[in-house]
Amino acid sequence: MDHLIAGRTADVRISGLGKTYDGGVAAMADVDLTIASGEFVAVVGASGCGKSTLLRILAGFERPTAGSVEVGGTPVTGPGPDRGVVFQDYGLFPWLSVRENVAYGPSRKKLPKGEITAVTDKFIAAVGLTRFAAKYPSQLSGGMQQRVAIARVLANDPSLLLMDEPFGALDALTRTDLQTELRRIHVETRTTVVFVTHSIEEAVYLADRVVVMTGGASHGVPGHVQAVVPVELADRDVTSPAFNEVKRQIAALVHTVPTPA
Numbered sequence: 001m002d003h004l005i006a007g008r009t010a011d012v013r014i015s016g017l018g019k020t021y022d023g024g025v026a027a028m029a030d031v032d033l034t035i036a037s038g039e040f041v042a043v044v045g046a047s048g049c050g051k052s053t054l055l056r057i058l059a060g061f062e063r064p065t066a067g068s069v070e071v072g073g074t075p076v077t078g079p080g081p082d083r084g085v086v087f088q089d090y091g092l093f094p095w096l097s098v099r100e101n102v103a104y105g106p107s108r109k110k111l112p113k114g115e116i117t118a119v120t121d122k123f124i125a126a127v128g129l130t131r132f133a134a135k136y137p138s139q140l141s142g143g144m145q146q147r148v149a150i151a152r153v154l155a156n157d158p159s160l161l162l163m164d165e166p167f168g169a170l171d172a173l174t175r176t177d178l179q180t181e182l183r184r185i186h187v188e189t190r191t192t193v194v195f196v197t198h199s200i201e202e203a204v205y206l207a208d209r210v211v212v213m214t215g216g217a218s219h220g221v222p223g224h225v226q227a228v229v230p231v232e233l234a235d236r237d238v239t240s241p242a243f244n245e246v247k248r249q250i251a252a253l254v255h256t257v258p259t260p261a
């Protein structure tokens, strides 16, 4: 491998987690989940079942109203550099070049200049954008901008990568490319990943385990974990009968009529 990018990694412990928003919307209740260091977990479920709420609590953007979350043994009380977040909208600084966007985190850590350059170049190469390092976000396609967003987050060396529908705005071909890249990057970094998606196929392609959430305010039942499905496929050939059987199993769980946890 020409650019090995092994990084930090942490386990995640979610216990009795619940969130009732101001106004009484019970978005999520009784979520228990342990994620091993280096594991890739995808979260799927119908709209409103609390996927983003769970991710925002892990990121520290939102405080739970019940239960707790620990990342690497440390309780989450707010956002922190140990967790990197990638959203659907790339969130790049439009006035900075690709290189400057990726260098932003390492520069704030006041690393020596040579180290900042090395880290920046390494992650730009890891997402295949070396030739575009001097370009600005407006000069790039959506897929390329999302690659920059991923490189920018990884350059901060997070131990937990949180991704909320990161490929949701991309066309199907670009989305497939980025899924392949992300799988490769995960194999290299072994950073723990929690990945929220509406696509069951994407979840099965990427994840070691798929967390299926059901419920949500519109069902009169708080969002909760319906099932956790391990993906024990030797390869991730999306056309294989085994792959489609896992997809079918998860789709049936997603459509389960939610019952109180």
Ligand SMILES: Nc1ncnc2c1ncn2[C@@H]1O[C@H](COP(=O)(O)OP(=O)(O)OP(=O)(O)O)[C@@H](O)[C@H]1O
Pocket (backbone or CB within 6 Å): 021, 022, 025, 026, 027, 045, 046, 047, 048, 049, 050, 051, 052, 053, 054, 216, 217, 218, 223
């Ligand atoms: N800031 C907020 N204030 C009040 N209610 C909220 C807030 N954020 C989310 N909710 C409600 O909490 C529930 C869960 O929302 P959440 O965004 O976590 O679901 P989701 O599964 O990510 O949905 P989607 O797939 O549509 O993004 C919904 O009923 C939503 O309306």
